[in-house]
Amino acid sequence: MATIKDVARAAGVAPSTVSYVLSGSRKISADTRTAVQAAVEELGYHPNAGARSLRSTRTDVLALALPLSGHGYLPVGGRFMYGLSEAAGRHGYLVLLVTPPGEDDRGAGLERAARGRFADAAVLMGVEMEDPRVAAMRSLDFPVALMGHPDDESAAPWCDLDWEESVVSSVRALREAGHRRMLYLATVEEDVGSGRTYSVRGIRGAERAAAESGVAVDVCHSSDDPVELYRRLDARFDSDAPPTALAVQHPPAIPGILRHLAARGIEVPRDVSLVAIGNFPEDLGGLDVTRIELPVEQMSAAATRLAVEAIARVGDPGPFDDGDGGRAPHTLIPPRLIRGATVAPAP
Amino acid sequence: MATIKDVARAAGVAPSTVSYVLSGSRKISADTRTAVQAAVEELGYHPNAGARSLRSTRTDVLALALPLSGHGYLPVGGRFMYGLSEAAGRHGYLVLLVTPPGEDDRGAGLERAARGRFADAAVLMGVEMEDPRVAAMRSLDFPVALMGHPDDESAAPWCDLDWEESVVSSVRALREAGHRRMLYLATVEEDVGSGRTYSVRGIRGAERAAAESGVAVDVCHSSDDPVELYRRLDARFDSDAPPTALAVQHPPAIPGILRHLAARGIEVPRDVSLVAIGNFPEDLGGLDVTRIELPVEQMSAAATRLAVEAIARVGDPGPFDDGDGGRAPHTLIPPRLIRGATVAPAP
DNA sequence: AGCGGTTGTCGAATCGATTCGACGATGCAG
DNA sequence: CTGCATCGTCGAATCGATTCGACAACCGCT
Numbered sequence: 001m002a003t004i005k006d007v008a009r010a011a012g013v014a015p016s017t018v019s020y021v022l023s024g025s026r027k028i029s030a031d032t033r034t035a036v037q038a039a040v041e042e043l044g045y046h047p048n049a050g051a052r053s054l055r056s057t058r059t060d061v062l063a064l065a066l067p068l069s070g071h072g073y074l075p076v077g078g079r080f081m082y083g084l085s086e087a088a089g090r091h092g093y094l095v096l097l098v099t100p101p102g103e104d105d106r107g108a109g110l111e112r113a114a115r116g117r118f119a120d121a122a123v124l125m126g127v128e129m130e131d132p133r134v135a136a137m138r139s140l141d142f143p144v145a146l147m148g149h150p151d152d153e154s155a156a157p158w159c160d161l162d163w164e165e166s167v168v169s170s171v172r173a174l175r176e177a178g179h180r181r182m183l184y185l186a187t188v189e190e191d192v193g194s195g196r197t198y199s200v201r202g203i204r205g206a207e208r209a210a211a212e213s214g215v216a217v218d219v220c221h222s223s224d225d226p227v228e229l230y231r232r233l234d235a236r237f238d239s240d241a242p243p244t245a246l247a248v249q250h251p252p253a254i255p256g257i258l259r260h261l262a263a264r265g266i267e268v269p270r271d272v273s274l275v276a277i278g279n280f281p282e283d284l285g286g287l288d289v290t291r292i293e294l295p296v297e298q299m300s301a302a303a304t305r306l307a308v309e310a311i312a313r314v315g316d317p318g319p320f321d322d323g324d325g326g327r328a329p330h331t332l333i334p335p336r337l338i339r340g341a342t343v344a345p346a347p
Numbered sequence: 348m349a350t351i352k353d354v355a356r357a358a359g360v361a362p363s364t365v366s367y368v369l370s371g372s373r374k375i376s377a378d379t380r381t382a383v384q385a386a387v388e389e390l391g392y393h394p395n396a397g398a399r400s401l402r403s404t405r406t407d408v409l410a411l412a413l414p415l416s417g418h419g420y421l422p423v424g425g426r427f428m429y430g431l432s433e434a435a436g437r438h439g440y441l442v443l444l445v446t447p448p449g450e451d452d453r454g455a456g457l458e459r460a461a462r463g464r465f466a467d468a469a470v471l472m473g474v475e476m477e478d479p480r481v482a483a484m485r486s487l488d489f490p491v492a493l494m495g496h497p498d499d500e501s502a503a504p505w506c507d508l509d510w511e512e513s514v515v516s517s518v519r520a521l522r523e524a525g526h527r528r529m530l531y532l533a534t535v536e537e538d539v540g541s542g543r544t545y546s547v548r549g550i551r552g553a554e555r556a557a558a559e560s561g562v563a564v565d566v567c568h569s570s571d572d573p574v575e576l577y578r579r580l581d582a583r584f585d586s587d588a589p590p591t592a593l594a595v596q597h598p599p600a601i602p603g604i605l606r607h608l609a610a611r612g613i614e615v616p617r618d619v620s621l622v623a624i625g626n627f628p629e630d631l632g633g634l635d636v637t638r639i640e641l642p643v644e645q646m647s648a649a650a651t652r653l654a655v656e657a658i659a660r661v662g663d664p665g666p667f668d669d670g671d672g673g674r675a676p677h678t679l680i681p682p683r684l685i686r687g688a689t690v691a692p693a694p
Numbered sequence: 695a696g697c698g699g700t701t702g703t704c705g706a707a708t709c710g711a712t713t714c715g716a717c718g719a720t721g722c723a724g
Numbered sequence: 725c726t727g728c729a730t731c732g733t734c735g736a737a738t739c740g741a742t743t744c745g746a747c748a749a750c751c752g753c754t
Binding site: 695696697698699700701702703704705706707708709710711712713714715716717718719720721722723724 | 725726727728729730731732734735736738739740741742743744746748749753754
Binding site: 001044045046047048049050051052053054059061064066076077078079081082085086089094095096097098099109111112113115116117118226230252253255256257258259260261262263282283284285286287 | 348391392393394395396397398399400401406408411413423424425426428429432433436441442443444445446456458459460462463464465573577599600602603604605606607608609610629630631632633634
């Protein structure tokens with residue numbers, strides 16, 4: 001593999017000159033520049049990542065810390081991984097996946113990545129309200145960006161869809177259609193239990209929506225186990241006052257829910273209205289679901305930007321220099337309700 | 348951040364001794380070993396990745412090259428990324444995502460990763476029959492493992508689900524149920540056009556199945572555009588001799604297809620039987636689909652193993668030393684047909 | 695002609711770990 | 725008591741790039 005010396009020899013200059021041409025950090029004459037560029041091209045030279053990072057302490061790599069648990073998050077996760085990899089690429093970064101190695105050592109892989117300087121910053125997925133990874137990275141002075149919105153807004157730069165507002169506006173839409181008894185199907189219990197911020201905020205949204213609109217919003221947790229999920233749904237629909245509308249924050253369950261309800265003779269939107277919260281633009285056989293889509297690209301781009309900016313800030317006085325009342329830089333994405341065909345007037 | 352010198356000082360030994368303790372490559376007395384380990388623990392020492400890789404030419408990183416194109420592959424891709432990250436972790440490797448930067452420079456990111464020694468090997472996803480990345484990596488003598496099964500079995504180590512046999516056994520199952528006119532819904536045109544091995548092999552399977560069983564297997568490509576997809580389906584179901592069975596190798600489309608057919612009054616399995624090829628264990632409202640599942644974990648584990656073995660082989664005489672007629676090491680996973688409730692006897 | 699100021703390039707130190715050869719200490723045999 | 729392994733540790737070279745200070749060459753000005 002060609003080294004900078006090989007390039008220097010081929011171009012008839014010193015290695016340092018090659019470096020300056022490549023980094024552009026010193027003025028170089030047009031002649032030598034073209035000579036060096038030709039040699040680089042000719043030899044297919046790419047700087048050795050290890051050597052470069054050893055000397056410059058920059059790796060051009062972002063660590064992407066996968067959620068601490070919850071395989072239910074998996075189909076979503078893939079989109080974010082892809083989106084982040086693309087966004088990072090646009091900033092000149094590669095993405096290193098860091099899987100939590102086991103339940104017992106939460107964040108150890110991440111710590112290795114940070115302490116071992118595998119990356120310049122970390123993007124944390126599936127952030128929890130009291131996320132141990134945030135504290136760990138802070139104590140290492142390692143730049144992070146969170147995908148998720150913890151209560152402590154000074155903890156670290158973060159970005160998120162406004163889940164609370166998502167649920168509120170979903171409930172509002174259903175209320176405007178005349179619905180007075182609705183079921184909010186929250187994320188799976190595992191996510192709620194571990195304090196995933198999207199779960200917690202979704203539930204808060206349901207509570208706020210109920211309070212402010214005066215309608216009954218029954219909060220029920222979803223489940224990755226379909227049998228259990230349908231049992232819970234059946235319990236509601238078998239009751240004396242069954243819901244006339246459904247707000248679902250667990251998108252992968254929607255096709256199954258639709259089929260299950262249909263098997264009971266319940267048609268959407270004829271018998272029950274539906275809003276899907278945080279799903280993907282996926283087709284359901286021509287059924288145009290009223291929904292709030294998860295802005296994966298936007299969030300990936302935002303997280304990447306926050307991470308890159310945090311890298312530029314290392315060594316700065318703490319915690320954040322802006323005058324935003326101690327809040328960290330952030331991007332809160334307002335929900336956009338897309339009116340489809342699954343909300344009908346209440347009977 | 349603590350360096351090996353800090354550890355050495357804290358333990359009262361030379362840096363080289365620390366290195367030997369950590370690598371275990373020389374005999375060290377029990378006393379010094381414990382002293383060093385204590386110092387490592389105390390300081391939270393992790394070796395600097397750059398320095399280590401510069402000296403040892405090992406990065407402990409696998410590059411995961413994402414498919415060259417095709418966002419339809421995305422939901423699948425997420426599982427593989429996750430699976431690979433876990434499998435790699437078990438071998439002590441981290442995973443670096445390499446997104447193809449643009450349509451025009453196919454594989455450039457990968458080349459940077461390889462030439463720049465960002466990784467020790469690459470796992471290629473969404474392999475195509477004539478995949479430019481394979482040749483590129485071979486010319487660099489860079490170890491690879493393919494997820495996909497190209498015709499040239501000597502090209503590189505590979506692993507794959509046996510897609511051809513998957514389609515054959517699906518057709519066989521439908522034939523045994525008495526079906527004589529079936530529709531094979533292949534992968535999306537984009538995948539077929541670019542020569543994704545799973546697409547090509549699926550179609551070959553359909554052709555072979557037709558020939559060997561004597562039934563008519565109508566091959567139709569799926570589409571990521573639902574309108575177009577339903578147009579194609581409708582054309583078949585509106586014909587004089589509509590299919591009585593469906594074999595679908597495009598899993599994300601299945602919920603939509605089921606709803607679309609239902610809207611036309613076609614029920615599964617009452618009016619048409621269905622086999623899903625290469626899907627995930629996902630719930631469809633209690634509908635137990637007859638299917639061949641995509642063994643993501645198995646494939647991820649296999650690809651990782653092949654990559655790790657290929658790393659150990661660098662510098663060996665070429666191409667492969669085994670006596671397997673020039674075939675590269677590989678793992679071909681036989682399909683397992685899971686009999687669900689969507690195949691009924693033909694009318 | 696001499697001087698100060700640019701401009702462009704070079705040499706050398708440096709980052710932190712690995713690894714080889716060397717070397718002192720200890721044990722055992724003659 | 726000497727000679728020779730054996731064992732455990734150390735020192736120094738090395739990997740490939742970055743970056744700072746130095747400096748030669750050339751400019752224009754007095």
